[in-house]
Amino acid sequence: MNKLRIFLLSVLLCGMPWLGTMMAQDRYQVGVCDWMVLKRQKLGEFQLAKDLGCDGIEMDMGGLGKREMFDNKMRNPEDAARFKFVADSLGIRIGAIAMSGFYGQDLTQRDNYLALMEDCFDTMDKMGAVNVAFLPLGGCGNDWVSDKTKRKEVVKRLHAIGETAKSHGKVVGIDTPLDAAGNLKLLKEIKSDGIAIFYKWQTIIENGWDIVKDMKKLGAKNICAIHASNTDSVWLSKDPAINLPLIKQTLDEMNWKGWLFVERSRDVKMVRNVKMNYGANVRYLKETFNAYPEADVKLDSEGRDPEYVQTIIGRSQKATDELGITWTPMGQNVVHIIANRYFKLNDIYAERDSIKKTDKKLAEALCDSKLYRSHFGFLADLSMYLKPHHIDRVKDVMTFNVVKVTYEAQCDMIPTLKDEEKQQILAWLIEARELAIDAESSKKKHEVFGKYKGRINNYLTKRGYDLTKEREAWYERVKARGGQL
Numbered sequence: 001m002n003k004l005r006i007f008l009l010s011v012l013l014c015g016m017p018w019l020g021t022m023m024a025q026d027r028y029q030v031g032v033c034d035w036m037v038l039k040r041q042k043l044g045e046f047q048l049a050k051d052l053g054c055d056g057i058e059m060d061m062g063g064l065g066k067r068e069m070f071d072n073k074m075r076n077p078e079d080a081a082r083f084k085f086v087a088d089s090l091g092i093r094i095g096a097i098a099m100s101g102f103y104g105q106d107l108t109q110r111d112n113y114l115a116l117m118e119d120c121f122d123t124m125d126k127m128g129a130v131n132v133a134f135l136p137l138g139g140c141g142n143d144w145v146s147d148k149t150k151r152k153e154v155v156k157r158l159h160a161i162g163e164t165a166k167s168h169g170k171v172v173g174i175d176t177p178l179d180a181a182g183n184l185k186l187l188k189e190i191k192s193d194g195i196a197i198f199y200k201w202q203t204i205i206e207n208g209w210d211i212v213k214d215m216k217k218l219g220a221k222n223i224c225a226i227h228a229s230n231t232d233s234v235w236l237s238k239d240p241a242i243n244l245p246l247i248k249q250t251l252d253e254m255n256w257k258g259w260l261f262v263e264r265s266r267d268v269k270m271v272r273n274v275k276m277n278y279g280a281n282v283r284y285l286k287e288t289f290n291a292y293p294e295a296d297v298k299l300d301s302e303g304r305d306p307e308y309v310q311t312i313i314g315r316s317q318k319a320t321d322e323l324g325i326t327w328t329p330m331g332q333n334v335v336h337i338i339a340n341r342y343f344k345l346n347d348i349y350a351e352r353d354s355i356k357k358t359d360k361k362l363a364e365a366l367c368d369s370k371l372y373r374s375h376f377g378f379l380a381d382l383s384m385y386l387k388p389h390h391i392d393r394v395k396d397v398m399t400f401n402v403v404k405v406t407y408e409a410q411c412d413m414i415p416t417l418k419d420e421e422k423q424q425i426l427a428w429l430i431e432a433r434e435l436a437i438d439a440e441s442s443k444k445k446h447e448v449f450g451k452y453k454g455r456i457n458n459y460l461t462k463r464g465y466d467l468t469k470e471r472e473a474w475y476e477r478v479k480a481r482g483g484q485l
Helices: 002-027 044-052 077-090 113-126 148-167 180-190 201-206 211-218 244-254 274-289 306-323 329-356 360-383 388-398 402-413 419-436 442-462 467-480
Strands: 028-033 056-060 093-098 132-136 171-175 195-200 223-227 258-262
Touching (some): 028 044, 044 056, 044 077, 044 274, 077 113, 093 113, 132 223, 171 223, 180 195, 195 211, 258 274, 274 306, 306 329, 329 360, 329 388, 402 419, 402 467
Parallel strands (some): 028 056, 028 258, 056 093, 093 132
8 A cells, every 4th residue: 555655646746747737728728809810700710729829719799780680600500510510620619709799889779688698698509518708898888887877777787698697507708997896896786696707908907007906806706707918019928018927926826717818919010910919929828827838948049030930939839739749848849949940941041042142053052961961950859859750740740741631642543552552652752751841931842742743643654544534533533522622
């Protein structure tokens, strides 16, 4: 028994560095608002969320305006099932359902407000038992705060909404112009456990209040989710009004857990660059809230454009996302190794282009030499953390999975391929991949594979295959099974 206790204790202690990260990931989830990333109720929102590194998304109910009901695609069971399937297949959760239409519509002027809520609750169920809805009161203006008659109507309707939400096992998070004291008073008037505050940092900052003090006063139980951003100006990491480590420490002390959604905090100099803005903000939130582990491998980012570095890190992280190791110390080391490889390639090709101006032959020779030497160094660095088959997955991600896609397409197009022919095709594609990972652009990577595809076609033709007839027959087979080429 003592030996068993010692063994279990040793396992627990060895796992402790991982335990904090696992708990943090379970406690805080990070997402974006689909209407702000220009993907309101579009299937592409889930792939975008994955590309941005999100845990999930805040899905909007669709526009409202002068319509009687939300412009909600999820009323159609087939559309809802399709959205749910894509979200699940990509591992993206729906953290909340938003009724952003009420930013511009007055809740007190909508006679069918409960029907609108029922539509929202039905959508929440269809999207996988989502528990939190977002209801902004912006359309009511701010006069309801002091206008007793209008406030009474707001409170009455919110009470009805809250009780309806509670009967469905949901919570409706409201966005108000109030501080903690004002929100506590409002919640007391509403008298429903189905209503909470969907906390918004932007509101607090714009009114000159202190986020940390205000959250503490409001209390964890009254905050159902957080819009973790400021107005558009700079990224969260550069915003002097947001002390993210202190906010995280405060939420830890409050024992709060839940979703943090990025609504704004876009760099006004490139406000339309969705991936750059939201990618940077999501990454900073996850670094801070999910105990992003430190890497032993130093990132070669000194003297490089911060935006370029951010892009390269995001690109590199796709490989560790594929392996499921991003939020581990090993994963961060791998991200830095891949990013440093991209930096190195950029430096090599930049030097080549510079020397080319005076000596083209020397430029190409030096470039080839440096690519050759550094190629094996890159693979050796990866081997310190990854097994050979994992390194192959990294290579695949860096080359857009062309090996797998092309090989499977060749086998599907010519079902009669012999084993030795399949082996030769795969061998050439793998050889192409080794060259493609060092290519200077996506276009050049595809050009490398293009040359080897030509070699494969010549090989198959010499083996007696009529590729034109094989393609035509393949097209008909794919068409018959409901696909397309």
